[in-house]
Amino acid sequence: MTSDELLTEARRLRSSATELRQHSWREVAQAIDHVARRFLDPTDSLRVEALGRLPEDALVSPEMAEVILDGMARDWVAERIDRAIELDFGDPAVLDGFGTAGSRRLTAVGPELTVHIVAGGVPGVGTHAMVRSLLVKSPTLLKAGRGDGVIPELFCRALSDDVPWLAEACLARQWDRDRVDLTTAALRHAEVATVYGSDQTISAIRRTAPPTTRLVEYRHRESIVVVGSEALRPERVRAAAASVANAIGAFEQRGCVCPHLVYVEDVGSGGPLGFAEHVADAMRRLQVELPSAPLDVDEASALQQLRGVAELHAATSTDRVWYGEAGGSWTIVFEAEPREGPPTLRRSARVRPWADLGELVDRLRPTAAHLQSLGVVGLGDRTEDFSLELGRLGATRVTNPADMAFPPPWWLHYGRRSMEELVRWVELEAG
Numbered sequence: 001m002t003s004d005e006l007l008t009e010a011r012r013l014r015s016s017a018t019e020l021r022q023h024s025w026r027e028v029a030q031a032i033d034h035v036a037r038r039f040l041d042p043t044d045s046l047r048v049e050a051l052g053r054l055p056e057d058a059l060v061s062p063e064m065a066e067v068i069l070d071g072m073a074r075d076w077v078a079e080r081i082d083r084a085i086e087l088d089f090g091d092p093a094v095l096d097g098f099g100t101a102g103s104r105r106l107t108a109v110g111p112e113l114t115v116h117i118v119a120g121g122v123p124g125v126g127t128h129a130m131v132r133s134l135l136v137k138s139p140t141l142l143k144a145g146r147g148d149g150v151i152p153e154l155f156c157r158a159l160s161d162d163v164p165w166l167a168e169a170c171l172a173r174q175w176d177r178d179r180v181d182l183t184t185a186a187l188r189h190a191e192v193a194t195v196y197g198s199d200q201t202i203s204a205i206r207r208t209a210p211p212t213t214r215l216v217e218y219r220h221r222e223s224i225v226v227v228g229s230e231a232l233r234p235e236r237v238r239a240a241a242a243s244v245a246n247a248i249g250a251f252e253q254r255g256c257v258c259p260h261l262v263y264v265e266d267v268g269s270g271g272p273l274g275f276a277e278h279v280a281d282a283m284r285r286l287q288v289e290l291p292s293a294p295l296d297v298d299e300a301s302a303l304q305q306l307r308g309v310a311e312l313h314a315a316t317s318t319d320r321v322w323y324g325e326a327g328g329s330w331t332i333v334f335e336a337e338p339r340e341g342p343p344t345l346r347r348s349a350r351v352r353p354w355a356d357l358g359e360l361v362d363r364l365r366p367t368a369a370h371l372q373s374l375g376v377v378g379l380g381d382r383t384e385d386f387s388l389e390l391g392r393l394g395a396t397r398v399t400n401p402a403d404m405a406f407p408p409p410w411w412l413h414y415g416r417r418s419m420e421e422l423v424r425w426v427e428l429e430a431g
Contacts, residue, residue: 001175003185009171010189013139014113016169020137021110023165025095028134029081031163035155036076039069050154058123058147060252061291065123068251072124072151075409076131084410085135088419095136098428108423110138111191117183117205119197120146121254127151128409129194130170132419139169141186145196147254149174177201184208192216192422216421218414221256221372225401226360226386227264231378232271237278240377243402245282247375249330249347250405252292257373257404260344262351263360265378272353273320276334280322283330283347292329292347299329299346306342307331313339338363357382361389368394372414375401 020028038046047069054065074080085092093099094108114133118126126144130152133140144152152172160167175182187193187209194216195205202219209215225247231240250258262279264272295303310321310333319339323331330347338352354360364371371394376383387398396415397407407413 003181006185017112033078035158039073071406087410088417105428110136114138115190115193118145142172223373225259225262225375228378229267241278242282247401247404263354266353276351280332371395373397
């Protein structure tokens with residue numbers, strides 16, 4: 001693909017705005033709902049093809065591919081779209097014309113072209129982005145990330161089969177990050193561009209985007225789990241550990257909502273160490289129920305380094321390490337004291353004790369700018385105060401570990417309303 005070809009496609013998409021705006025947001029939602037239900041229907045050829053291609057494209061096991069597709073597609077059904085629209089806009093009528101917001105008369109105008117530049121790793125994220133912009137009736141060009149090419153491609157193809165007028169406003173492409181010419185061409189006609197990626201990626205797009213293109217930035221974020229003493233009770237600890245293991249294992253830990261650090265309240269009697277062992281047991285079970293995909297050479301090398309360093313520390317301290325055998329990619333490291341070491345990856349996490357919530361907040365302060373989701377379990381009546389402190393620090397979502405991997409479509413993505421952030425508001429004062 002050349003930059004001239006992409007420019008032509010971007011101009012064509014932008015020209016589709018007139019037709020798209022002739023349809024109600026409800027018609028758009030119904031079209032998306034139809035595709036979502038095809039993805040969820042075990043007998044539909046669309047789902048069959050998606051599950052056949054996802055493992056190779058996204059480097060996940062067939063079992064994980066099915067979990068991912070179900071978790072993503074369920075958010076595109078009409079009932080959940082309706083809820084998301086209501087929470088973002090209050091009066092859905094503002095998407096089709098002037099509606100009311102208190103005493104004001106407002107309409108929300110979607111961009112003539114929205115470009116999404118999405119980081120790789122998690123299948124379905126690019127389609128989430130497309131769904132949001134199509135719902136505000138904005139033609140959409142997606143640069144899908146590595147490992148996220150299949151679902152957007154099939155989504156657009158299904159629209160082409162069933163709803164041609166919406167398919168005309170929807171295009172998914174992939175290109176390498178070093179093709180600056182293609183990124184520049186995509187941004188040239190964009191009224192709004194959403195950018196997901198590292199701080200370096202965000203900075204590069206800022207330099208590339210025209211001054212007339214409004215950027216909506218989603219920089220790299222990280223998530224953590226905090227476990228309180230109530231979750232360490234014998235009747236609760238196994239379930240709590242299983243929920244943490246599932247959060248770690250989701251998407252092979254490539255998503256910003258997947259935790260790499262687990263802080264466990266130190267209540268004596270081996271509380272944090274015991275919890276780490278329960279998480280390791282849960283990871284063993286997860287490997288059987290939801291196998292991980294084979295590691296590539298670089299991942300295998302990095303994981304071996306993580307385990308080797310952890311074993312050296314365990315030999316001379318109270319640290320411990322557990323990991324999967326025979327290709328199992330999971331690794332759980334218990335650190336009595338925080339240590340610098342190789343990064344965690346592919347179902348790996350560090351478990352550390354904490355004794356005072358205020359001290360824990362201070363410990364997290366250096367990473368405040370990149371905090372995302374906070375999984376909390378077992379804090380009891382301390383949950384709200386602690387969440388407030390972490391929110392002031394930088395976290396944007398506090399939830400149960402069991403719900404970390406699949407936030408609902410109305411979540412405040414990076415602390416903001418995702419669909420509302422795309423639109424331009426027009427206020428009617430005359431009349």
